[in-house]
Amino acid sequence: MRRGYFLVWMSILGIVGLLWAVNLNAQPEDILLDDQSVFTSRSRPPVEFPHLRHFDDAGIECSECHHRFKDGENIVDEAELEEDGEGVKCASCHKHKPGFRFEPDLDPTQRTLQQAYHRMCTGCHRQVSKENETSGPVTCGECHPKKKEPK
Ligand code: HEC
Ligand code: HEC
Ligand code: HEC
Ligand code: HEC
Numbered sequence: 001m002r003r004g005y006f007l008v009w010m011s012i013l014g015i016v017g018l019l020w021a022v023n024l025n026a027q028p029e030d031i032l033l034d035d036q037s038v039f040t041s042r043s044r045p046p047v048e049f050p051h052l053r054h055f056d057d058a059g060i061e062c063s064e065c066h067h068r069f070k071d072g073e074n075i076v077d078e079a080e081l082e083e084d085g086e087g088v089k090c091a092s093c094h095k096h097k098p099g100f101r102f103e104p105d106l107d108p109t110q111r112t113l114q115q116a117y118h119r120m121c122t123g124c125h126r127q128v129s130k131e132n133e134t135s136g137p138v139t140c141g142e143c144h145p146k147k148k149e150p151k
Contacts, residue, residue, distance in 0.1 A: 029053075038091050038113050044144035047117075058134075065120060090116055 034046030054060045067074040068087050081088055094116035122138050129135035137143050 033117070035091055035113060038095075044140070045147055047143050048145075064124075 029050070029052040031049045031051045032046055033049050036042075054065075055062060062078050062081055063074055063076050066076050066081055066088065068076040068080075076087070086092065091113050094113045121136070121143070125136040125138050129138070
């Protein structure tokens with residue numbers, strides 16, 4: 001290979017690497033919620049979650065969704081919310097208990113991951129649309145859409 005080509009390839013690799021590094025630092029825009037460690041045999045398709053849109057466009061605080069409680073108070077700090085950070089994954093606290101049945105007065109962390117998500121996502125969407133503001137989906141098929149084309 002001639003030296004000129006080599007240099008061109010090296011600089012392309014450099015640019016790609018740089019873009020990749022920059023992208024790693026940015027907050028993820030859309031997250032596919034597909035927790036295969038908990039939902040080992042899914043009955044519904046995974047959920048496309050426009051993460052960025054919620055806090056950038058809709059202006060929702062990080063702490064409306066992310067939390068770490070101390071003495072009943074949410075003390076989560078934006079700075080601790082990093083990709084692969086300890087308290088970011090909902091499943092790290094909301095664990096799945098097989099055979100679990102819903103009881104209203106139960107410790108919230110004893111609820112299943114599915115319930116934690118449904119309460120948070122659908123709960124807020126219902127609340128917001130009650131206030132006649134633009135809101136998110138509340139029906140099963142809107143969040144768990146049947147696949148149109150195979151990927
Ligand atoms: C606002 C969005 C939203 C709505 C509306 C919603 N879900 Fe979900 N659901 C989720 C999310 C998020 C998860 C967790 C997905 C993950 O991490 O894999 C989930 C998980 C589940 C799971 C466990 C995973 C699986 O596939 O077995 C089931 C079952 C489920 N939902 C059924 C329903 C049904 C039935 C309805 C309608 C009554 C519904 N969902 C409405 C967002 C939603
Ligand atoms: C509307 C709810 C909501 C808001 C607002 C929100 N997040 Fe999230 N965020 C989530 C959910 C749900 C996940 C997925 C958690 C999981 O995979 O268990 C997530 C994941 C993340 C992740 C991990 C990304 C990944 O791909 O693993 C980071 C980092 C993060 N959020 C930071 C933030 C920061 C910083 C803010 C505020 C500027 C914020 N989030 C606002 C709901 C929200
Ligand atoms: C560090 C542990 C931790 C993480 C991570 C976490 N939670 Fe929680 N969550 C809790 C605790 C503890 C409570 C109970 C708070 C209280 O005392 O009311 C709670 C409460 C909740 C509640 C309201 C209580 C209810 O069921 O009525 C919802 C909904 C919820 N979490 C969903 C989520 C979602 C969705 C995520 C991921 C974005 C998440 N949680 C991440 C620990 C955690
Ligand atoms: C604290 C309130 C709140 C929570 C929690 C929340 N959402 Fe939303 N969501 C909204 C609002 C408000 C909108 C409308 C945003 C807009 O279009 O301006 C929205 C919009 C959406 C949309 C529609 C985006 C579009 O393209 O029209 C989806 C999908 C969605 N949310 C999924 C989720 C899922 C999944 C979760 C749980 C992981 C979740 N949301 C949690 C408030 C919330």
